[in-house]
Amino acid sequence: MTGAFLVRTHGGADAMEWTEHDPGQPGPGEVRIRHTAIGLNFIDTYQRSGLYPMKLPFVPGNEGAGRVVAIGEGVEGIAIGDRLAYQGVAGAYAEERLLPVSRAVPIPDDIDDETAASVLLKGLTAYYLLHLTWPLRAGETILFHAAAGGTGLIACQWAAAIGATVIGTVGSDEKVALARNNGCAHVINYRSEDFVARVRELTGGRGVDVVYDSVGKDTFERSLECLRPRGLMVSFGNSTGPVAVPDLGILARKGSLFLTRPTGASYFQTRADTLAAADALWAIIRSGKVRVHIGQRFALSEAPAAHRALEGRGTVGSSLLLP
Structure with a gap:
């Protein structure tokens, strides 16, 4: 037994x-x-x-x-x-x-x-996020929440290897250096900084091509403000609680955005x-x-x-x- x-x-x-x-x-x-x-x-x-x-x-x-x-x-x-x-x-x-x-x-x-x-599991998640959900290309810019987490560290390194510019967020100052040493060109502590303002500053007001968000409730709506027009919001986790989108019109108001909620089971x-x-x-x-x-x-x-x-x-x- x-x-x-x-x-x-x-x-x-x-x-x-x-x-x-x-x-x-x-x-x-x-x-x-x-x-x-x-x-x-x-x-x-x-x-x-x-x-x-x-x-x-x-x-x-x-x-x-x-x-x-x-x-x-x-x-x-x-x-x-x-x-x-x-x-x-x-x-x-x-x-x-x-x-x-x-x-x-x-x-x-x-x-x-x-x-x-x-x-x-985390590596295959990173694979489908970067290669299947949005086939990431060199020169694109992404925002990856929880960049010092298990999936984040793998995905940010992989995205940097593809040639993308990676902006990562973390939840403590202790995690900033870890994220920066693992693929992130820029790291934001979202507990002490306004990550929307910082992303807009880093991208010259344009916004990022893709946001990858496993945090959920605490970051979802503000992440939409980080996207360029017709950018993609990828919600793939709920560590702070589930996300609800009662008004799809928010995607139009934020720039005709795309939104997906992928899972590995589908890929x-x-x-x-x-x-x-x-x-x-x-x-x-x-x-x-x-x-x-x-x-x-x-x-x-x-x-x-x-x-x-x-x-x-x-x-x-x-x-x-x-x-």
Whole structure:
């Protein structure tokens, strides 16, 4: 018998209860993996709290890496002991789990398990934001909120590698240098500076081509004021609360703006899509143009404390839970 955190009722961090948990034997098209590292992401807190309702009870967590310990019927090309990573499928806060092979990503020999577990969900998010949602081009200017977060550090470096000018916002003075050293040409502490005025100053009044916003309620409406006419607002998270747009006319008044709310589930509907994005991620990491920053490591048993740190804006870069 192995252990896992279980959410029986939606709620705060303490809604996660450590319990004995037998994931069972893998069925057709599945493998059983023993985790070596588990990624921590804001979506974990959304699902735990009920902002994104889940069928109860469930094991939280959407990103991890581990070794195959059992293989189900019909699985080809995977052997016991192989290293696999995954993203976007709940069940990670466990010592062992069942994983559909359709969601499994082989970990290359030159990528370690901690890097894979800390970067796959956030790195694939950065990939679809920069390459699919808006195919970013050299010479364009973007505003990226939460630039010192796990996704932000990856995306800002990647955008700079493409040749874009990156303006990042952070929530504390301590995070300014980190963002500046990871792709941001300009960094704004949005708690002490008027980020709209600063963006307008930095762009000579024009505004940015794209805003990428995972913060949500606290930044959404003011971010619209940072865009050039016909610019794109990408809302991809809700760390300060969900966003509502009751009056679409605001997009017209702010300059015929575009607005999208993308999710990885829409962009990675097939394993081929996922593997292609993962290959691009491994390649940009190998190039040295994107460096992976693991800011915190918690024991798996400390998952509630890790959630409190994440929700309290007390983390930088990626965070791991280690079984």
